[in-house]
Amino acid sequence: MTASTSSNKNPAVLAADPDWWRGAVIYQIYPRSYLDSNGDGIGDLPGITTKLPYIAELGADAIWISPFMKSPMDDFGYDVSDYEDVDPMFGTLDDFKELVEKAHAQGLRVLIDLVISHTSDQHAWFKESRQDRTNPKADWYVWADAKDDGNPPNNWLSVFGGSSWQWDTRRNQYYLHNFLRSQPDLNFHNEEVQEAVLNAARFWLDIGVDGFRLDTANFYFHDKELRSNPGRKPEEESVSTPKTNPYGYQVHVYDKTRPENIAFLTKLRAVMDEYKDTTMVGEIGADEDPHQIIADYTAGHDRLHMAYSFDLLAGDQTAAHIREKVSNLEATINDGWASWAMSNHDVIRVVSRLGAGFEKREASSVLLAVVASLRGSPCLYQGEELGFEEANVAFEDLQDPYGIEFWPNFKGRDGCRTPMAWETTAPNGGFSTGKPWLPVDARHLANAVSVQENDPASALHRARTFLKWRRQHPALIKGDMKFLQLESDVLGFTRTLGEDSVLCVFNLSDQEKTVSLTGQGVTEALEGHGFEFAMDGKVITLPAWQAGFLKLDA
Incomplete structure (x- = not known):
């Protein structure tokens, strides 16, 4: 199958439209927590497939599925060990092909996470690279000698805590990891690495996916000279870095958002343009001038189609806060395009950020309408349509390495990742017949889909009504x-x-x-x-x- 003949899309349902992504409602699925079809306590691809009619009925235009590629799951799929296979816990490649086919039949486009800034240390590329300094993949990752005193080559820090350099005794060198030490960073200065990850994208495009959400899209390149970052004591907690994490004490000018990033994105865009009606939305995790970076990364027609903004993923979502953040980006972005979200798999759910005293059930519906009315493409996170609050997860139940590392002042990401509640009277809310990988929150059970289906005033019905009405007004879309x-x-x-x-x-x-x-x-x-x-x-x-x-x- 070649790019020019690849067509797993259903033309009778999905009309040809290269601009479909502008204003499209994207529904994010965290597969571990959506629906478990085989009773092992972990959500899977067949589970998602059975719920595609629910998503289509909601009024979504596309789904974005968080990572399901083969992985040791140190960071729950964001540590890929094989870019061309499905991890067995989620099903098989045939299961994914069936999901794509049935999604297209429902009129839903399919986006998947593409995590290419780093791999798992269990990836075959890294296993070969770490063997010695002369093998064919010796330069596929970022390796550096120690300083004379044995310390790492510079002061770069990991998002997940501590130095971003890990000593390896096979090569007697340090390797770079911006996240967990089991997530070594690829060396994008190597053209062979670039071609390898572009081929990974082609693999999924040939299957029929409609595009990618690019994880950490501004982390691809590092400073070749390995210069240390300047310091800065943060005045306030950001959405991605709590005050308890020293990562925020640096200005990250050398370890990410390097100018070479844009040149690579033009290559990736050229690959996307080989396939009809595809798109890519980049996650831009930038602390310095993020609006200008989003504008730069989405300018013209040869870079990202759109960029995922963090502006509304923190704060109390007051009218003043939303107006300030969105208007600032609008003033900068020019011909670029944003993707807005108020909740996702990494942050506290939006209604739990409102503080005490607010009617969260009512608030959830109007906040969903806000994000779906802004200029841009809204991303709705599973459970947002139900008004779910952040779940309470005890320390002994935590799975997230980020939360475990920074407990108790920062409780990590498990509270927004707990399983969906489908049936209030079924075991584990209808998510699984086995023990769920994270507990189902009792408050979610009380607001399960089955309960809200029978309540015309529920958040679910209000979400469906609004999203379908929105489609009648082109101004609200583009x-x-x-x-x-x-x-x-x-x-x-x-x-x-x-x-x-x-x-x-x-x-x-x-x-x-x-x-x-x-x-x-x-x-x-x-x-x-x-x-x-x-x-x-x-x-x-x-x-x-x-x-x-x-x-x-x-």
Whole structure:
């Protein structure tokens, strides 16, 4: 099968559209925790396949599946040991092919995580590379001699704690690992490495995937001279680095976001362009000027299609916070494109970041509508449509090496990774007939899919109603955006595409708000989106945690 003839997409369902990804609703699946089909306590690919109708009914346009390639699972799949196979715990390659075929039949595109900045130390490439300094893959990873005093070559730190250099007795050298020591970094300065990972992408594109979420897309290259990073004591905790982690005490100018990254992304984009209607969204983990980096990485038509922003993955999600973060990126991004998310597999679930005293069930629905109304492509994380809170995971149940390392001040990522709750009366919430790899949270059981299916006012029904209504308004998918300055706790902006212009207003508080829209060109209130508000002339009244959508003069 070649790129030019590869076609596992169902043309009757998936109309040809090279621009489909702009504004597409992407539903993120963490496969370990979605649905277990064989009772081993770990979610798998056949489990996902059985739930594709649920995802299509939700109103998603695509799914993004977190890593399922072969791996020793030190970092739960983000440590790949074979780029061209499925880990047996998730099923087989045939299972994945069936998933792609059935997703396309449901009208869903399929994106998968491509983790190429590093591999597992169990990958055949690294096993060969570490044997000596002369083998064919000796330069496939980042190796360096010790300083005269035996210390590592520079001060670079691992995201997961400690030095990012690990001594290896086979070569009597250090190797670089930006994450776990069992995740050695590939040497992208080597052209053979670049071609090898491009071939890995081709392998999955030939199967029929519609694109990739690129993990740590700005970590590919390192400074050839191995210069030490300058220091900086962080003033506040970031989404990716808690205050307890000294990684945030450096300005990471030499160990990531190097200028060579963009040149490689043009090569990867050229591969993507060999295949019809594909896309890639890059995760940009940058502490310094992230908006400019996102703009640079998505500029033109030869780099990333879109970049995954961390701006809304931290903070309390107030109207002021969202307006500031999004408007700052909008002012920078020019012809680039963002992908917005408020929750994912690495951060505390959004409703648990709101603080005490808020009605989280109501808040979850309006926050989902916010992220799906911004200019960009929204990513919704499994359980977000159900209003799930961060799960409570006891220390003895923790699986995440990051959480174990920084306990108790930082509890890691397990709280957002616990299994989905499908049936409130079934064992383990219908996730598995065996013992789940992480416990199912009791609060999730009370809000399981089966419960919400029978409640027309549930977060699930409101998510379905809104996402389907959104499809009727091209401005909410691909339109331009302009923020308004409204009452405190009220977020407002317009989306405009041609003759379609919509004013979006969100009350992000537990108090009723009255807002004057005089001078905004409002012609009528739009209906069918599932939210409640009252309109009297040019004045609207929004109950707590509600939203309004209004038609504007073109």
